[in-house]
Amino acid sequence: MKTARVIYAQGDHRWLVVARDPSRPSYLIDTNEYLVAVGDDAILLDPGGTEIFPAVFSALSTEFDPRKISQIFASHQDPDVVPSLSLWLEFNPQIKCHISWLWASFVPHFGGSEETYVAIPDGGADIRVGGQRLQAIPAHYLHSPGNFHLYDPQAKILFSGDVGAALLPSGEDALFVEDFDRHIRHAEGFHRRWMGSEKAKRDWCNRVSQLDIDMLCPQHGAIYQGTQVKRFIDWFAQLEVGVLRG
Amino acid sequence: MPALIEDAGRELRRIVRINEEIKTVVARAFKTNLMAMNAIFLAKRAGQSALGFGVLSNELRQFAMDLQKQMAQLREMTHGSVAKLTALLRQARLSRVFERTRNESTGTGRMLIDEFMKNRQNTADARQSEQIAAHNRRLTQMIADTAQLAELGGVLARSAKIEAAYGGPFSAALTQVSSDFERTIGEIQHSLSGLGRQQVD
Ligand SMILES: [Fe+2]
Ligand SMILES: [Fe+2]
Numbered sequence: 011m012k013t014a015r016v017i018y019a020q021g022d023h024r025w026l027v028v029a030r031d032p033s034r035p036s037y038l039i040d041t042n043e044y045l046v047a048v049g050d051d052a053i054l055l056d057p058g059g060t061e062i063f064p065a066v067f068s069a070l071s072t073e074f075d076p077r078k079i080s081q082i083f084a085s086h087q088d089p090d091v092v093p094s095l096s097l098w099l100e101f102n103p104q105i106k107c108h109i110s111w112l113w114a115s116f117v118p119h120f121g122g123s124e125e126t127y128v129a130i131p132d133g134g135a136d137i138r139v140g141g142q143r144l145q146a147i148p149a150h151y152l153h154s155p156g157n158f159h160l161y162d163p164q165a166k167i168l169f170s171g172d173v174g175a176a177l178l179p180s181g182e183d184a185l186f187v188e189d190f191d192r193h194i195r196h197a198e199g200f201h202r203r204w205m206g207s208e209k210a211k212r213d214w215c216n217r218v219s220q221l222d223i224d225m226l227c228p229q230h231g232a233i234y235q236g237t238q239v240k241r242f243i244d245w246f247a248q249l250e251v252g253v254l255r256g
Numbered sequence: 257m258p259a260l261i262e263d264a265g266r267e268l269r270r271i272v273r274i275n276e277e278i279k280t281v282v283a284r285a286f287k288t289n290l291m292a293m294n295a296i297f298l299a300k301r302a303g304q305s306a307l308g309f310g311v312l313s314n315e316l317r318q319f320a321m322d323l324q325k326q327m328a329q330l331r332e333m334t335h336g337s338v339a340k341l342t343a344l345l346r347q348a349r350l351s352r353v354f355e356r357t358r359n360e361s362t363g364t365g366r367m368l369i370d371e372f373m374k375n376r377q378n379t380a381d382a383r384q385s386e387q388i389a390a391h392n393r394r395l396t397q398m399i400a401d402t403a404q405l406a407e408l409g410g411v412l413a414r415s416a417k418i419e420a421a422y423g424g425p426f427s428a429a430l431t432q433v434s435s436d437f438e439r440t441i442g443e444i445q446h447s448l449s450g451l452g453r454q455q456v457d
Pocket of ligand 2: 088090091171172229230
């Protein structure tokens, strides 16, 4: 069963994570869902596939009123990222979904109407949640051709979608990275195969190096904190990506 | 959950069977049309002694065209059924996930989802089930109307057979043609009564 945990709280500004779920069926890739709540407003990041909606909804409800979720941020179009949007929309048809303009006419196959989607231009955009301004940071081709991460300058947290993802063996389900060297072994094959472009990778590393980041939160695996963030960026910068065999 | 939702998959398979039967009737209606054109020429050649046969051939041609039109409408209706059922299947799938969500939720979450599901079932599902039922009733009616039309075709074919007997030297050829009409229209009637039974089941 999934549980919601608070990873940042400053006044009414909070980050919740609905972390990995050891009890999910093993044929589904495990995912993390994040919620950024500011006062009475909230945005849900990469809500996940249809199958995990019950776990995400019930876990979030223990910490936050799900009726107040007004926006969804989809880093890209994948089946482990978006499809539960259709259930969230049943629950609240007013929800807006931010996604790359590239996917804005594809993702409605999962549900929603013309009013549902807010297309993010390639250069990124600001997304307001409560009184806070979050930034959609371009991460194209990592791995999706229309791909964004979400940065919270106040909380200094970067939601990094599939970048930073690790496919951890069962039993290793700590929320935060404990031993970087041990952890990164489970990230290596994934990044080599899924991240297709050296150039995009270098661009991203440059871009996020300039951000002040306390936590780097991927969609799969554990969260990087403090000095691990820079270590991850450096590791990624030197990793050869876009290769078929890791 | 309305019974129709649970049966949506079965409904969809039923529509597929109906569509297949419609295709059979369409092919035979087309054949009847060609046969009627042929019969009209034959009656012209037979002249004075096949005047009645000629009139009936014209009627049979009209019948074949009416039937084709009717079948096109039926096909449109079944397309409509597929669209409605697909929507219902999608709803049914979502309902199952919400059911699981209710089972997994506690406290506020449970309360919210309970309330949400009550409203949802009272509106979306019920409305869609009602739409499908209404659509189905129209489909049944249209099949019954088409069966009646085919009945008329059968009468025309039998009359043509009687007229053929007065065809003098052409009598044998005209009898052959009218027997073909009778057989093909008989097949159409058979298909249509099959369709009617599908609707009742
Ligand atoms: Fe992905
Ligand atoms: Fe993913």
